[in-house]
Amino acid sequence: ILNVEQSPQSLHVQEGDSTNFTCSFPSSNFYALHWYRWETAKSPEALFVMTLNGDEKKKGRISATLNTKEGYSYLYIKGSQPEDSATYLCAFKRGAGSYQLTFGKGTKLSVIP
Amino acid sequence: DTAVSQTPKYLVTQMGNDKSIKCEQNLGHDTMYWYKQDSKKFLKIMFSYNNKELIINETVPNRFSPKSPDKAHLNLHINSLELGDSAVYFCASSRERGSTTNEKLFFGSGTQLSVL
Numbered sequence: 025i026l027n028v029e030q031s032p033q034s035l036h037v038q039e040g041d042s043t044n045f046t047c048s049f050p051s052s053n054f055y056a057l058h059w060y061r062w063e064t065a066k067s068p069e070a071l072f073v074m075t076l077n078g079d080e081k082k083k084g085r086i087s088a089t090l091n092t093k094e095g096y097s098y099l100y101i102k103g104s105q106p107e108d109s110a111t112y113l114c115a116f117k118r119g120a121g122s123y124q125l126t127f128g129k130g131t132k133l134s135v136i137p
Numbered sequence: 138d139t140a141v142s143q144t145p146k147y148l149v150t151q152m153g154n155d156k157s158i159k160c161e162q163n164l165g166h167d168t169m170y171w172y173k174q175d176s177k178k179f180l181k182i183m184f185s186y187n188n189k190e191l192i193i194n195e196t197v198p199n200r201f202s203p204k205s206p207d208k209a210h211l212n213l214h215i216n217s218l219e220l221g222d223s224a225v226y227f228c229a230s231s232r233e234r235g236s237t238t239n240e241k242l243f244f245g246s247g248t249q250l251s252v253l
Contacts, residue, residue: 056239058241067227067245067246068180068242068244070241073239073240113180117239124185125182125242126182127179127180127181129177129178129179130178
């Protein structure tokens, strides 16, 4: 059983604040780490796919880092806006030979105007 | 045009019935998936097909049977529905062509199944 843990479970921030949350995954047999954004009543949308230790990805005000040796990834949102309110999911793919992504439960972010 | 479309969006049915959920993708992807969002809100993989071939078949009751008539479609048929089958089911696709590639998933909008 693969454990993909995300923390915190939920988070409330004021508009304009920067925030970050964590995804922890098994450090052995790593292949890739995905981040998805899931707005209420919509479907999850991919933000990043990260494969290399030390990878940093950026999309607008959202960025992510990856540490495969210790098994964690951080997602950062700079200057949060109400439209950033969503659940952020990470998903872990183990070593080559697997099609399967194992998802965490997500971090639910609410940005208060 | 919706990239991954699944129908119906809502499905309310009686226990014991047989029902199907359809999924189609117009992205030209080779791989399609069915995920179930369980009561704890986890997205759990149920099945995956790559080019019409079953590649992931997780431990789900054999009342659930996927069918892929071509690589653009992956339908989910459920026999003898039970109360515990109530959940949101998501279809997804990716460009994954082999297990050593690494492509993001594109999700459908989900089907909320309620078994009464």
